[in-house]
Amino acid sequence: MPETHLQAQSDRELTFAQAIREALAEEMRRDPTVFILGEDVAEAGTPFKVLSGLLEEFGKERVLDTPISEAGFTGLAVGAAMTGMRPVVDIMFGDFVTLTMDQMVNQAAKVHYMSGGRWKVPMVMRTTMGATRRSAAQHSQSLHAWFCHIPGLKVVLPSTPYDAKGLLKAAIRDENPVVFFEDKMMYKLKGPVPAGDYTVPLGVADIKRVGEDITLIATSSMVQVALSAAALLEESGISAEVVDPRTMWPLDEQTLIESAKKTSRVIVLDEGYERYGVTAELASVIATGAFYDLDAPVKRMGAMHVPIPFSPPLEDVTVPTERTVFEAARALCGR
Amino acid sequence: MSTEMTTAAQLSEISEKTDLLLRMYRQMVAIRQFEAQVNELYTRALMPGLAHLYIGEEAVAVGVCEALEQTDYITSTHRGHGHCLAKGASPDRMFAELLGKKAGYCKGKGGSMHIADPATGNLGANAIVCGSAGIATGAAFSARALGNGRVAVCFFGEGALGQGVLYEEMNLAQLFKLPVIYVCENNLYTEYTHYSETTAGDILARATAFGLEAASVDGQDVRAVYGVAQRLVDRGRRGDGPAFMLCNTYRYHGHHVGDINREYYRSKQEEQIWKTERDPIVNLKKWLVEQKVSDAAALDRLQADLEAEMKKAVEFAVAAPYPAVDEVGEDVYA
Numbered sequence: 001m002p003e004t005h006l007q008a009q010s011d012r013e014l015t016f017a018q019a020i021r022e023a024l025a026e027e028m029r030r031d032p033t034v035f036i037l038g039e040d041v042a043e044a045g046t047p048f049k050v051l052s053g054l055l056e057e058f059g060k061e062r063v064l065d066t067p068i069s070e071a072g073f074t075g076l077a078v079g080a081a082m083t084g085m086r087p088v089v090d091i092m093f094g095d096f097v098t099l100t101m102d103q104m105v106n107q108a109a110k111v112h113y114m115s116g117g118r119w120k121v122p123m124v125m126r127t128t129m130g131a132t133r134r135s136a137a138q139h140s141q142s143l144h145a146w147f148c149h150i151p152g153l154k155v156v157l158p159s160t161p162y163d164a165k166g167l168l169k170a171a172i173r174d175e176n177p178v179v180f181f182e183d184k185m186m187y188k189l190k191g192p193v194p195a196g197d198y199t200v201p202l203g204v205a206d207i208k209r210v211g212e213d214i215t216l217i218a219t220s221s222m223v224q225v226a227l228s229a230a231a232l233l234e235e236s237g238i239s240a241e242v243v244d245p246r247t248m249w250p251l252d253e254q255t256l257i258e259s260a261k262k263t264s265r266v267i268v269l270d271e272g273y274e275r276y277g278v279t280a281e282l283a284s285v286i287a288t289g290a291f292y293d294l295d296a297p298v299k300r301m302g303a304m305h306v307p308i309p310f311s312p313p314l315e316d317v318t319v320p321t322e323r324t325v326f327e328a329a330r331a332l333c334g335r
Numbered sequence: 336m337s338t339e340m341t342t343a344a345q346l347s348e349i350s351e352k353t354d355l356l357l358r359m360y361r362q363m364v365a366i367r368q369f370e371a372q373v374n375e376l377y378t379r380a381l382m383p384g385l386a387h388l389y390i391g392e393e394a395v396a397v398g399v400c401e402a403l404e405q406t407d408y409i410t411s412t413h414r415g416h417g418h419c420l421a422k423g424a425s426p427d428r429m430f431a432e433l434l435g436k437k438a439g440y441c442k443g444k445g446g447s448m449h450i451a452d453p454a455t456g457n458l459g460a461n462a463i464v465c466g467s468a469g470i471a472t473g474a475a476f477s478a479r480a481l482g483n484g485r486v487a488v489c490f491f492g493e494g495a496l497g498q499g500v501l502y503e504e505m506n507l508a509q510l511f512k513l514p515v516i517y518v519c520e521n522n523l524y525t526e527y528t529h530y531s532e533t534t535a536g537d538i539l540a541r542a543t544a545f546g547l548e549a550a551s552v553d554g555q556d557v558r559a560v561y562g563v564a565q566r567l568v569d570r571g572r573r574g575d576g577p578a579f580m581l582c583n584t585y586r587y588h589g590h591h592v593g594d595i596n597r598e599y600y601r602s603k604q605e606e607q608i609w610k611t612e613r614d615p616i617v618n619l620k621k622w623l624v625e626q627k628v629s630d631a632a633a634l635d636r637l638q639a640d641l642e643a644e645m646k647k648a649v650e651f652a653v654a655a656p657y658p659a660v661d662e663v664g665e666d667v668y669a
Contacts, residue, residue, distance in 0.1 A: 072503025075469015116442035
C-alpha cells in the first residue's frame with residue numbers, strides 16, 4: 001500500500017500485541033510507579049498473551065493478578081493513582097467494563113473536578129473491543145462510546161501497531177484517567193514499529209491514506225476495513241481518503257473537517273453501536289464543520305442494534321465489512 | 336481475630352494523656368458547633384443543596400483521626416464534615432465550600448459532599464455510598480508500594496455494608512496486606528430504614544471472613560474509639576494488614592436537615608435516650624471534670640470560643656465571592 005500515509009517508518013515489524021507489550025515494558029523501566037493489575041495478567045500474561053514476559057522482568061509486585069473483581073481492582077487503581085502510582089488496569093473483555101462503571105464514571109472521571117483540581121488520577125484502563133471472534137453477546141461488544149460520554153475521561157482507539165505503542169506510552173504519561181481500547185481481532189496484525197521511545201500525542205488524528213473523492217473516517221479495526229475498501233474503490237476509479245481520529249476524546253475535529261471539505265463526501269465507521277454512538281458524534285462534527293462543502297449527507301456505519309449473536313453467519317452481518325463499506329461508498333459517490 | 340473493645344489497660348493509659356483528651360474534647364465540640372452553624376445556614380436558606388449533619392457521631396471521627404498522622408489518608412462520606420474537621424480542615428474554607436464559594440477547598444465545585452484536601456490527607460468525601468472503598472484501598476496500596484509508612488482510613492456508614500464492592504476491596508486488601516482500616520459508623524439508620532431491616536447476619540463476621548482484624552467499639556466513647564483505632568493503625572503501619580472497625584453510634588438529626596418528621600422510622604423517645612444518656616461530649620465533659628483534668632467553667636468557655644470561631648468562619652464564607660462563571664470548564668482535565 002504505497003499510498004498509505006503511515007507515520008511509521010521502520011524496518012522492524014511487530015504485531016499489535018507485541019507493540020502493546022513493548023510500550024508497557026518501556027514505561028515500567030522508565031517509571032517505577034507504573035504497575036499492572038488485572039485478572040490473569042501475571043503468569044498467564046492474559047488469555048491473549050499480550051503481557052507475556054512482563055512478570056519475569058518486573059516481578060509480582062508490579063504485575064499483579066487480582067481476583068475476578070473488576071470494580072474492586074479498578075477502584076484500587078483510582079486510589080493508587082491519586083496517591084503517587086500510575087496503575088495500568090487490565091479489563092480482559094470490554095464487556096466487563098460495565099462492572100467498573102461507578103469507579104470510572106463517578107470516581108476516576110470526577111475526582112479532579114470535584115476537588116477543584118487538587119487531586120488527579122493518572123491511570124490507564126486497557127480493555128478490548130470487537131466482534132467476529134465467535135464469542136457471543138457478552139464477549140464481543142465495543143462499548144467505548146460509554147466512556148466518551150463522560151467528561152474527565154480520555155478515550156483512545158489505536159488502529160496500528162505503531163499507534164498502539166505510541167498512544168499507550170502517551171496514555172501512561174497522561175495526568176488523567178485514560179481508557180484504552182484494543183480490538184482483540186487485531187492482536188496479530190503486523191506493522192512497522194520503531195525500537196525505543198516515542199509517543200503519539202492524544203488528540204491528533206492521522207490520515208492513513210490520502211484520497212480525493214470520499215473520506216472514510218474510521219476507528220480501531222474499522223481503519224483496516226476502510227483501507228481494504230479503499231483498495232477496492234481504487235479499482236472502481238474512486239479515490240478514498242482514510243482518516244483515523246485515533247483518540248475519541250480529545251478529538252481532533254479540525255483534521256476530520258478539513259478532509260470532509262476536501263472530498264465533500266463522508267462515511268463514518270466505528271464498531272460500536274450505531275445508535276447514539278461514536279458515528280453519530282463524528283457525523284455531527286462533519287455536518288456542523290463542513291456543511292456547505294458536502295455533496296451528500298454524512299453516512300454512518302456501526303454495529304447493528306442487536307446483541308452480538310453467536311452463529312457465524314448472523315454475527316458477520318452485525319458489523320461493517322470491506323464489501324459493505326465499498327458498496328456504501330460507491331452509492332454515496334453516485335457510481 | 337476480633338476484640339470487643341478497648342482493654343482496661345489501654346483505657347487507663349489513654350486517661351493519663353490529658354493533652355490528648357482535651358484536644359479530643361475540643362475537636363468534638365468544634366464539629367458540633369460547626370454542624371450547628373450548618374443547620375442554621377440551611378434552615379435560613381443560605382446554603383444550597385443538601386446538608387447531612389454529623390451531630391451525635393463526633394467521637395468516631397475524632398477518636399479515629401487522633402490516631403492518625405497528618406500524612407495518613409482518609410476517605411469520607413456524604414456525612415463528612417466531622418471527618419474533614421477531625422483530620423485538620425479549616426472551618427472557614429469548609430463553610431466557603433458548603434456555600435459554593437471560590438475560597439472553598441474545592442473552589443466551590445464540590446460542595447458539602449465532596450470536600451477534599453491533600454494537605455491533610457483527605458482524599459475526598461464521596462456521595463456514592465461505599466464509593467470510596469476502592470480509593471482508600473488504593474491509597475493503602477501506594478503507601479505499601481512506595482514504602483512511606485502511611486495508612487489509609489475508609490469511613491463509611493452501615494448502609495455501605497450493602498454494597499458488594501466493599502467485600503471486593505476487603506478481599507484485595509487482605510490478599511495484598513494493605514495498611515487500610517475500614518471504619519463502619521453504624522448510626523442505626525440507612526437513610527430512613529433501620530439497619531436491621533437491610534443487614535443480615537453478623538457485621539464483624541463479614542470482615543473476619545476475609546481474615547481482617549475486626550473490632551467493635553462504643554462509638555459514643557471517644558477514649559474507647561481512640562484506643563481501638565490506635566491499635567489497628569499501629570498494626571497496619573507495622574505491615575500486619577487491613578482491619579475493620581465497627582463503631583456503634585447514633586445520628587441525632589435526620590438523614591439530612593430537611594428530614595424532620597421521623598416518627599415513622601424511629602421514636603422521639605429513642606432519640607432522647609441517646610442524647611441524654613450517651614452523648615459523647617456530655618459524657619467526656621463529665622469525666623474530665625470528675626477526674627479534675629479540667630473544670631466545667633473552662634470547658635464552657637471553650638465551647639463559647641468555638642461557637643464564636645464558627646460564626647466568624649461563616650461570616651468569612653458568606654462574604655466570600657462565588658467563582659467566576661468561566662471557571663466552569665476548568666479542572667475537568669489535569
